[in-house]
Amino acid sequence: MNKTTTQALVIWASLLVVSCDSKKSPSSGEQSFTTRIQQIPSALQEGLKAHGGLEKWAKYGTLSYTVASKSIPEKHLIDLNSRKVLITTDSTFTMGFDGKDVWVSPNLAAYPGSSATFYHNLVFYFFSLPFVVADPGVNHNALPDITFDGVAYSRISITFGSDVGESPDDQYILWFRKSDKLLSMINYSVTYFDPANASKFNAMVYEEWQTVNGLKVPSKWTSYKWENDSLGDKRGATLITDVSFQEGTPDATLFQKPETAEIDNKGN
Known part of the structure; x- marks a missing residue:
């Protein structure tokens, strides 16, 4: 799953914050923000607006939620400006991204998955x-509209620059329902473990939404195999609860690696 580079994200987040403060005079950052929005395909512009608007999203510096569908629920804390991450469980492991390294406490073996680096912001994305x-x-590219199972959709193809994130060869297709402009489904490829998978798509259906601080964000999505341009076997569902947005940013020390934690060497 693609993980955009922290440096780029910080720059973009800074532009967003500038653009959303009506008390500040117009600046080059605000102009850059406006120009970029205008360059996004109209279906994505409409989708962003239907979900509460990019300007509103940019007002917040802290996001937290609970992944309730895990056998051991996880609490995720994200600094939306730096994209630093802290994942905590009651007893199994704590995982963090401090802006440079992904670490796991008390050790890497405590995380039951295949790669902490791959996972640390997967749910967030x-x-x-x-x-x-x-x-x-x-990179955004508008695809032809399509009717799927009797529902009309606008679609946007997403690719990434060669220097963006851990897996720049990942690809996405976002499906927005034409009736309400909401994101309904995505196709996505995962190249972190094998670059040859760039065009091998999976699917994920957004089934339930919740509105928090004016933003429409998911409360449930289900993953599927994608076979013959159709939904295949179900892989599993993700449930999100306790969503909170705050305008301020979290204490930076929360993301620092504890002395006893181990850094993921990013080996596949």
Whole structure:
């Protein structure tokens, strides 16, 4: 799953914050923000607006939520400006991204998955669509409208710059329902473990939404195999609860690696 570079994200977040403060005079940052929005395909512009607007998203510096569908629920805390991450569980492991390294406490073996680096912002990325595809280094291409299972959709193809994130060869297709402009489904490829998978798509259906601080964000999505341009076997569902947005940013020390934690060497 693509993880956009922290440096680029910080720059973009800074532009967003400038553009959303009506008390500040117009600046080059604000003009850059406006220009970029105008360059995004109209279906994505409409989708962002339907989900509460990119300007509103940019007002917040802190996001937290609970991944309730895990056998051991996880609490995720994200600094939306730096994209630093802290994932905590009651007893199993704590994972963090301090802006440079991904670490796990008490050790890497405590995390039951295959790669902490791959996982640390995976849920955040799915949760934060469509907002995060307005990040710099993201390429947008409008695809022909399509009717799927009797429902009309607008679609946007997403690719990434060669220097963006851990997996720049990942690809996405975002499906927006034409009736309400909401994100309904995505196709996505995962190249972190094998670059040859760039065009091998999976699917994810957004099934339930919740409105928090004026932003429409998911409360449930289900993953599927994507076979013959159709939904295949179900892979599993993700449930998100306790969503909170705050305008201020979290204490930076929360993301620092504890002395006993181990850094993921990013080996596949």
